[in-house]
Amino acid sequence: MAGTLYIVATPIGNLEDMPPRVAATFGAVDFVAAEDTRVTLRLLNYLGLKKPMVSYYEHALHHGQAILARIEAGENCALCSDAGMPCISDPGEQIVKDALDRGIRVVPVPGASACVTALAVSGQDTARFVFEGFLPVPRRERRERLEFLKNEPRTVIFYEAPHKLRATLNDLTEAFGADRSVTLCRELTKLHEEITKTTLGQAAACYAAQEPRGEYVLVMAGAPESAAASGEPVTLEAAVAAARALMEAGNPPALAAKQAAKGTEFSKGEIYKELISGKES
Structure with missing residues (x-):
């Protein structure tokens, strides 16, 4: 049976802010996936724990596949960033997406967020x-x-x-x-x-x-x-920025350009052209 991926928040500065459930989760899992193993090692030393660790930060998704394979084989993993709630402005986000796609149970262990x-x-x-x-x-x-x-x-x-x-x-x-x-x-x-x-x-x-x-x-x-209600026309830069944000959320370029063009004076083609030229440069 597959194990569980725990998304574990860590203190954002003061280690005395450590929630009891966070410490207990680190103690119970088989291994830890850390943003930076050197930072997490200090945290584990503070808790008096020794756990196998792997870094997910550098080329996160290459390591992410190995992490998920271990969980599918039955190991439980605690994923943590250097500070605060992981996967927020953090490459662990993709590991969570892939885990859910593969049917792996993902459990949040919440705490501080900067x-x-x-x-x-x-x-x-x-x-x-x-x-x-x-x-x-x-x-x-x-x-x-x-x-x-x-x-x-x-x-x-x-x-x-x-x-x-x-x-x-x-x-x-x-x-x-x-x-x-x-x-x-x-x-x-x-x-x-x-x-x-x-x-x-x-x-x-x-x-x-x-x-x-x-x-x-x-x-x-x-x-x-x-200013917000002034009704000023949307600039091409703003429309392209909106399209990029839609792409970052997982939409293909053509669909992102089409959605961003709504309510503006610009066509889908104009926005798409800017998106592609931006990628090429």
Whole structure:
């Protein structure tokens, strides 16, 4: 009989936040699939446990097939990221999809998540929000994504690494304006935790003079109602960004282009052409 894939949340910084069920699950499984085995080894040492481990991060799906084969052979596996709930802005997402496709039982063992933790203490609107994770690195894709979010009325959550924070704050300021409210949450639950509600312009100026340190969650206010409801025409960049988002969700390019064209002045063919040229470049 096949085993079970447990999706196990780990503390986002403070190991004292470890839920008892998380520790018990690590103790009960046959092996651990980790984002980074060195990080998870420290966690297991803290719990006084020794378990066989495999990394799923590098070329995740190559390793994912081996992980799923072991589960199908009857072993139980705990999949965890370095911190927080795995499979959120994380390559473990594909392993879960493949496990469900193969009829493997997937069980969540919930705990802390950096995005929800940051949202709760941000002072921004929490009723409706959009999780964007890390912005694309290529300039064209990043521009398209920000254009797509231009009139988004919901609170928007981003992740960012310290060495990219300055550039991201500059890009956000250019896209959404210096006065847009944002809360920067740094090193959540750790010794040097900081939660700062400010504006994009002030944050960009602050970190132009100060070296960013630690991992950041940025919780940005949504567009003012007047902007969101202005009825401004959708640009081609925004339509292509919408199509790319649909492709990332699993839609084929032609269908993504067709859906993104609805309600715009652009044809399916125009959007499809941009999608293909973007892939080729």
